[in-house]
Amino acid sequence: MRRYSAFAIAREAARYHQGWERAWASPEPKKSYDAIIVGAGGHGLATAFYLGKNFGITNVAVIEKGWLGGGNTGRNTTIIRSNYLQDASAAIYEKARGLYETMSQDLNYNVMFSPRGVIMLAQTHHEVRGYQRTAHANALQGVKTEFISPARVKEIVPIINLDGPRYPVLGGLWQARGGTARHDAVAWGYARACSDMGMDIIQKTEVTGVRKENGAVVGVETSRGFIGTKKLGIVVAGHSGVLADMAGFRLPIESVALQALVSEPIKPCMDCVVMANTVHGYMSQSDKGEMVIGGGADGYNNYTQRGSFHHIEETVRALVETFPMISRLKQLRQWGGIVDMTGDRSPILSKTPVEGVFINCGWGTGGFKAIPGSGWGFAELMARGYSPLTAEFGLNRFKEGRFIDESVAAGVAH
Amino acid sequence: MAEFDLAIIGAGPAGMAAAVTADKAGLRVALLDEQPRPGGQIYRNVSQASADRVRVLGADYALGRGLTTALAESGVQHIHGAVVWAIEDGFRLSYTANGTAAQVSARRVLIATGALERPLPIPGWTLPGVMTAGAAQILLKGSGIVPRQAVLAGSGPLIYLVAAQMVRAGVPPLALVETQSTRDMIGALRHMPGALRGWRGLAKGLGLIRELRRAGVKRFTGADRLKVEGMDRAEALCFRAGGEDHRIACETVLLHHGVVPNTQVARSIGVSHRWSSAQQTFTPVLDAWGGTDRPGLFIAGDGAGISGAMVAEIAGRLAALKLAEEAGHLGISERDRRAAPLLRARARELAIRPFLDAAYPPYPGALRPDDDTLICRCEEVTAGEIRQTATLGCLGPNQAKSFTRAGMGPCQGRYCGLTVTAILSQTTGQSPDETGYYRIRPPLKPVTLAELAAMAETGATNPEGE
Numbered sequence: 041m042r043r044y045s046a047f048a049i050a051r052e053a054a055r056y057h058q059g060w061e062r063a064w065a066s067p068e069p070k071k072s073y074d075a076i077i078v079g080a081g082g083h084g085l086a087t088a089f090y091l092g093k094n095f096g097i098t099n100v101a102v103i104e105k106g107w108l109g110g111g112n113t114g115r116n117t118t119i120i121r122s123n124y125l126q127d128a129s130a131a132i133y134e135k136a137r138g139l140y141e142t143m144s145q146d147l148n149y150n151v152m153f154s155p156r157g158v159i160m161l162a163q164t165h166h167e168v169r170g171y172q173r174t175a176h177a178n179a180l181q182g183v184k185t186e187f188i189s190p191a192r193v194k195e196i197v198p199i200i201n202l203d204g205p206r207y208p209v210l211g212g213l214w215q216a217r218g219g220t221a222r223h224d225a226v227a228w229g230y231a232r233a234c235s236d237m238g239m240d241i242i243q244k245t246e247v248t249g250v251r252k253e254n255g256a257v258v259g260v261e262t263s264r265g266f267i268g269t270k271k272l273g274i275v276v277a278g279h280s281g282v283l284a285d286m287a288g289f290r291l292p293i294e295s296v297a298l299q300a301l302v303s304e305p306i307k308p309c310m311d312c313v314v315m316a317n318t319v320h321g322y323m324s325q326s327d328k329g330e331m332v333i334g335g336g337a338d339g340y341n342n343y344t345q346r347g348s349f350h351h352i353e354e355t356v357r358a359l360v361e362t363f364p365m366i367s368r369l370k371q372l373r374q375w376g377g378i379v380d381m382t383g384d385r386s387p388i389l390s391k392t393p394v395e396g397v398f399i400n401c402g403w404g405t406g407g408f409k410a411i412p413g414s415g416w417g418f419a420e421l422m423a424r425g426y427s428p429l430t431a432e433f434g435l436n437r438f439k440e441g442r443f444i445d446e447s448v449a450a451g452v453a454h
Numbered sequence: 455m456a457e458f459d460l461a462i463i464g465a466g467p468a469g470m471a472a473a474v475t476a477d478k479a480g481l482r483v484a485l486l487d488e489q490p491r492p493g494g495q496i497y498r499n500v501s502q503a504s505a506d507r508v509r510v511l512g513a514d515y516a517l518g519r520g521l522t523t524a525l526a527e528s529g530v531q532h533i534h535g536a537v538v539w540a541i542e543d544g545f546r547l548s549y550t551a552n553g554t555a556a557q558v559s560a561r562r563v564l565i566a567t568g569a570l571e572r573p574l575p576i577p578g579w580t581l582p583g584v585m586t587a588g589a590a591q592i593l594l595k596g597s598g599i600v601p602r603q604a605v606l607a608g609s610g611p612l613i614y615l616v617a618a619q620m621v622r623a624g625v626p627p628l629a630l631v632e633t634q635s636t637r638d639m640i641g642a643l644r645h646m647p648g649a650l651r652g653w654r655g656l657a658k659g660l661g662l663i664r665e666l667r668r669a670g671v672k673r674f675t676g677a678d679r680l681k682v683e684g685m686d687r688a689e690a691l692c693f694r695a696g697g698e699d700h701r702i703a704c705e706t707v708l709l710h711h712g713v714v715p716n717t718q719v720a721r722s723i724g725v726s727h728r729w730s731s732a733q734q735t736f737t738p739v740l741d742a743w744g745g746t747d748r749p750g751l752f753i754a755g756d757g758a759g760i761s762g763a764m765v766a767e768i769a770g771r772l773a774a775l776k777l778a779e780e781a782g783h784l785g786i787s788e789r790d791r792r793a794a795p796l797l798r799a800r801a802r803e804l805a806i807r808p809f810l811d812a813a814y815p816p817y818p819g820a821l822r823p824d825d826d827t828l829i830c831r832c833e834e835v836t837a838g839e840i841r842q843t844a845t846l847g848c849l850g851p852n853q854a855k856s857f858t859r860a861g862m863g864p865c866q867g868r869y870c871g872l873t874v875t876a877i878l879s880q881t882t883g884q885s886p887d888e889t890g891y892y893r894i895r896p897p898l899k900p901v902t903l904a905e906l907a908a909m910a911e912t913g914a915t916n917p918e919g920e
Contacts, residue, residue: 062845062846062847063846063847107850107853109856110853114856243849328859349546349896352906356903357906366903367903367907368902368903368904369902371901371906372863372864372900373866373897374897375895
C-alpha cells in the first residue's frame with residue numbers, strides 16, 4: 041500500500057488524480073480463516089484491525105452482507121464523547137476518545153476528527169442535578185468534563201435561546217475534547233489498514249448460518265458457500281438477534297429504529313455539538329454546512345431503517361424553540377438506523393454459550409463514539425479470552441444482576 | 455387526521471381518471487397534487503386556458519378538459535397545492551400546502567406521479583439559458599411564455615410537439631437538432647406492424663413534422679457530440695451531423711431525450727423496481743391492474759412506465775376499478791365487465807410504443823457523459839468522479855453517495871439517479887439491476903423545520919378546507 045502524504049496529493053494533483061490505487065481489495069473468500077468477523081461496520085473493522093495490530097492475527101475475514109460502512113457507521117450523527125456515569129463505561133469510551141485523537145495518524149487516513157466540544161444541555165432541574173453528578177464522577181474517572189452555567193453555554197453557542205418557555209437552558213455538561221469525525225472515513229480507514237495487513241473484506245456476502253460441532257463453532261454458511269473458522273466475532277448491531285439465533289443463543293436486546301435528519305447547508309454558525317436529552321434532540325454542523333440533527337428512538341421494535349415522523353416532529357419542535365434561527369432551514373433528508381438496545385443501555389462484549397463465538401453488540405444509540413475502544417477491547421477478548429476493557433460487559437451480567445446502568449448518560453440521545 | 459378510503463398522489467390524467475372512477479364507485483377519495491389546478495404536466499392549466507392558448511397547444515391538450523370537468527363535478531376531495539413529502543405504511547401521507555405541513559391517512563394509495571424528463575448531461579448543460587423542452591412547455595402552458603432564439607436538441611416525439619407549438623405561438627425555434635439516427639429508424643421498422651395499429655399517433659407525428667417543414671424550421675438528424683457553448687450563459691449549441699461540425703448561435707437551448715417514470719414515492723416505501731432495457735429506465739413491478747408488491751398500493755400512469763396520457767387515463771380507471779372492488783364497493787364480475795373495454799383500448803394505445811422507443815432512443819452521448827461533464831447538479835459531481843469511485847471499489851449508487859455526495863442535494867437524486875446507475879454499471883460491468891438505484895428517503899421534496907415543528911399543532915386537515 042502506498043502511504044497517503046502531502047507529496048502524494050501534490051503528485052496526484054499534477055496528473056488529474058488518476059494514480060490513486062484502490063484502498064481495499066475485494067478478494068474471493070478462502071476456505072478458512074483463523075478468525076471471522078461478521079459485519080464490516082466500524083466496530084467489526086476496528087476489531088479486525090486490532091486483532092492484527094495488537095495480536096498479530098492477520099488471517100482474518102470480515103464478511104459483510106452489504107458494503108462496508110453502509111450500516112449504522114454511515115447513518116449516525118458522528119458524535120464522540122466519553123462523559124458517562126459508570127466507571128466501566130467511562131473507561132471504554134475514554135479509551136475510544138483517546139484513540140480517535142490519533143486515529144488519522146495511526147491509520148494514515150484522514151478521519152477528520154474534530155474535537156470541537158460537546159455540550160449536553162440541562163433543561164430541567166432534574167438534569168442539572170444529574171449532570172453535576174456526572175461531572176463529579178468524570179473527575180474521579182479522569183475524564184475531563186465540567187458543569188457550566190447558562191451564560192457560558194451562550195458564550196460557546198451564540199445561536200442558542202436560553203429562555204425557551206418549555207425548554208429553558210439551566211446549564212450544561214461540557215466536554216471540551218469531545219467532538220465529531222467523518223463517519224465513513226473511520227470505516228474506510230480501518231478497511232484500508234486491514235486490507236493492507238492481508239485481511240479479506242468480503243462484501244455483498246450474507247451469513248446465513250453458523251455451523252457447530254460439539255458445541256463449538258467450525259464455520260459459517262454464507263451466500264457464497266461455507267467458510268471455516270474456530271473464532272467467530274458477531275458485530276452486526278441491530279441484526280445481532282438474528283445472528284445469535286443462527287448460532288443458537290438468545291440476547292437481551294431489542295432492535296429499534298433511531299433516526300436523524302439533515303438540513304440544507306448554511307454558513308458556519310455553530311462550532312460544537314449540542315445535545316438536548318430532555319427533548320431527544322442533538323445537533324451539530326457538518327463541514328459541508330448542513331445542520332445534522334439526531335432524534336429519538338422509536339417506541340416499538342422494527343428493522344425498517346426508516347423511523348416514523350412523529351418522533352422527528354417532537355425533536356424538531358423542541359429544537360426550533362432552542363435554536364429559533366433554524367426554523368426556516370429546509371430539511372433535505374431523513375433516515376434511520378437499526379440500533380440494538382440493552383436493558384441497562386450498556387453494550388455487550390462477551391463470550392457466548394457457543395465456544396469460539398464472541399459477540400459485540402448492544403451499543404444502542406451511541407456506538408460510533410466507541411468504535412476504536414470497542415475494537416481494541418473486543419480484539420483482546422477474542423485473542424486472549426479476557427480484556428480488562430470488556431470484563432464488565434459480559435452477557436452473564438444480565439443473569440447476575442450486575443447492570444452497568446447508563447440510562448441517564450446514554451438515555452436516548454447521543 | 456383526515457381519513458380516506460383512497461388517497462391519490464398526482465392530478466394528471468391517471469390521477470384524475472382514477473379519482474373520478476373511484477368516487478363514482480362510492481369510495482372516499484383524496485386527490486393530492488402540487489399544482490394549483492388539476493391536469494398534471496400534460497394538461498397543465500387546461501381548465502383556465504384561453505381559446506388562443508388551446509389553438510397553440512393543440513387539440514390533444516383540450517382533451518384534458520373532459521377530465522378536469524368530471525373532477526370538479528365529483529365528490530373527490532382535491533387538495534391542491536399540496537407537495538407530498540413522505541409516505542408511510544398504513545398509509546399515511548405527509549404534505550405541505552400553503553406553507554403548512556399536514557397529514558392524511560388512507561387505507562389504499564394510488565401513486566400517479568407521472569414522469570420526469572430524462573436528464574441530458576452534455577458539456578455546458580448547466581449554463582443559464584439551458585433548460586428542458588418540457589420546462590419550455592410548462593412556461594407556455596402556465597404563462598403563455600415562449601423562449602426566443604431557441605434551439606431544440608435531443609430526441610423524441612415531444613420535441614416535434616414543442617417545436618410546432620412554438621411555431622403556432624409565432625416564435626419558431628431556430629432549429630431542431632435530433633440525435634436519433636437513420637439506423638435507429640430502420641431498427642424501429644420491425645415494430646411497424648404495431649405502430650400501424652396505432653396509426654393515429656403516427657399520423658399526428660407526421661403532421662407535426664410537416665407543420666415544421668412548412669414553417670421552415672431546420673432539422674438535423676443523427677447529431678452527435680452535442681455541446682453548449684457560453685461563458686456566463688448559453689451562447690451556442692455545437693454538434694456534429696452529416697459529417698460536418700455545426701454551431702448555432704442562440705439564447706436558449708431546450709434539451710430533451712424522452713421521459714422516465716418518476717419513481718421517488720414508490721421507491722421511498724420499498725416497491726420493487728426492475729430495469730427496462732426497452733425504455734432504458736427502472737420501472738416498478740406491477741400486476742395488470744397497477745398493483746405493486748405492497749398490498750393496497752397501486753401505481754398508474756407514466757410513473758408505471760412511459761406510455762402517454764391516453765394510457766395513463768385508462769390505467770387510472772383500471773386501478774380505480776380494482777381498488778373499488780378490493781374495498782367492497784364493486785363485485786368482481788362488474789369490475790371485469792367494466793375493465794374489458796379499457797383493457798382493449800389500452801392494448802390499442804400501447805401498440806405504437808415499441809416503435810417510438812426504438813425510433814427515438816436516448817442520446818448515447820448523455821448516457822456516457824465525458825469525464826468533465828457535471829452529472830449531479832446539486833452537489834457538482836462530474837461523470838469522471840463517479841467513474842473513479844467505481845474503479846476505487848464502489849459497489850453501487852448508495853456507496854457513491856458517501857464517496858462523492860452525488861444525489862444528496864436538494865433534488866435528492868431525481869435528476870442524477872439514472873446517470874449515476876448507468877455510469878457505475880458501465881464501469882463495473884454489472885447490470886443496472888445489480889448496480890441498483892439510490893435509496894430514496896423522505897422528505898421527497900425539502901420541507902422547512904418550522905413546517906415540521908408546527909405539524910402536530912395544526913393537525914392534519916388542509917387549512918384551506920378544500
